[in-house]
Amino acid sequence: IVMTQSPATLSVSPGERATLSCRASQSVRSKLAWYQQKPGQAPRLLIYGASTRATGVSVRFTGSGSGTEFTLTISNLQSEDFAVYYCQQYHEWRTFGQGTKVEV
Amino acid sequence: EVQLVESGGGLVQPGGSLRLSCAASGFTLGSHRMNWVRQAPGKGLEWIVYIGFSDSRTYYAASVRGRFTASRDNVRSSLDLQMDSLTVDDTAVYYCARDQVGDYYTDYWGPGTLVTVAS
Numbered sequence: 001i002v003m004t005q006s007p008a009t010l011s012v013s014p015g016e017r018a019t020l021s022c023r024a025s026q027s028v029r030s031k032l033a034w035y036q037q038k039p040g041q042a043p044r045l046l047i048y049g050a051s052t053r054a055t056g057v058s059v060r061f062t063g064s065g066s067g068t069e070f071t072l073t074i075s076n077l078q079s080e081d082f083a084v085y086y087c088q089q090y091h092e093w094r095t096f097g098q099g100t101k102v103e104v
Numbered sequence: 105e106v107q108l109v110e111s112g113g114g115l116v117q118p119g120g121s122l123r124l125s126c127a128a129s130g131f132t133l134g135s136h137r138m139n140w141v142r143q144a145p146g147k148g149l150e151w152i153v154y155i156g157f158s159d160s161r162t163y164y165a166a167s168v169r170g171r172f173t174a175s176r177d178n179v180r181s182s183l184d185l186q187m188d189s190l191t192v193d194d195t196a197v198y199y200c201a202r203d204q205v206g207d208y209y210t211d212y213w214g215p216g217t218l219v220t221v222a223s
Contacts, residue, residue, distance in 0.1 A: 031208065033209045035149075036160065037149075040213055041150065042199055042213035042214065043199075044213075045209070045210065045211050045212075048207070048209040048211070054211065074114070086148065088151070088209075090208040090209050090210075092153065093151070093154060094151040094180075094210075095151065096149040096150065096151060097148075098148045099148045099149070
């Protein structure tokens with residue numbers, strides 16, 4: 001299963017909303033996770049089951065979608081949110097998208 | 105506290121071998137499926153190995169199949185990744201990652217260990 005994220009880079013100002021997209025080459029049902037990665041750090045789980053926030057994740061992060069189309073919305077962007085975001089399907093083994101960099 | 109700590113990375117020549125380890129603590133390793141994921145410098149994440157509750161159910165990505173061998177020791181709470189016939193394309197940070205119990209999404213990652221394949 002091929003995962004395609006768009007855009008590759010998203011330029012957003014603090015306080016604004018960012019909308020990240022992830023598309024699967026075939027249905028993954030709701031077996032979709034989102035991860036945040038900052039430079040020099042391991043990825044951090046944000047969302048699983050397409051829309052469930054992981055423990056400790058801010059309510060500013062919202063996941064939606066099912067089947068082949070998914071969205072991660074980050075509202076009221078804070079300085080700590082500027083990072084690279086990856087989607088991953090776990091319906092059939094595992095595949096990551098290529099990532100979306102959210103920058104100022 | 106859940107902890108995963110990888111070790112064994114370093115510089116190796118093309119065609120060489122390296123063995124990575126992952127020490128798990130703060131949870132019962134035997135209750136979790138595990139994975140190895142890598143990230144080449146400046147690139148995205150690439151999932152390479154899935155290990156079920158025991159070594160008998162292991163799946164490899166095409167890029168490493170036949171060259172890498174993963175194993176786990178639930179008693180010692182550790183995982184190993186034997187990497188043979190290494191090429192420059194295997195240069196990456198290698199992460200050990202845990203799946204949530206009862207599900208298949210990855211919830212915890214180690215800090216990673218860098219493997220550099222170069223002559």
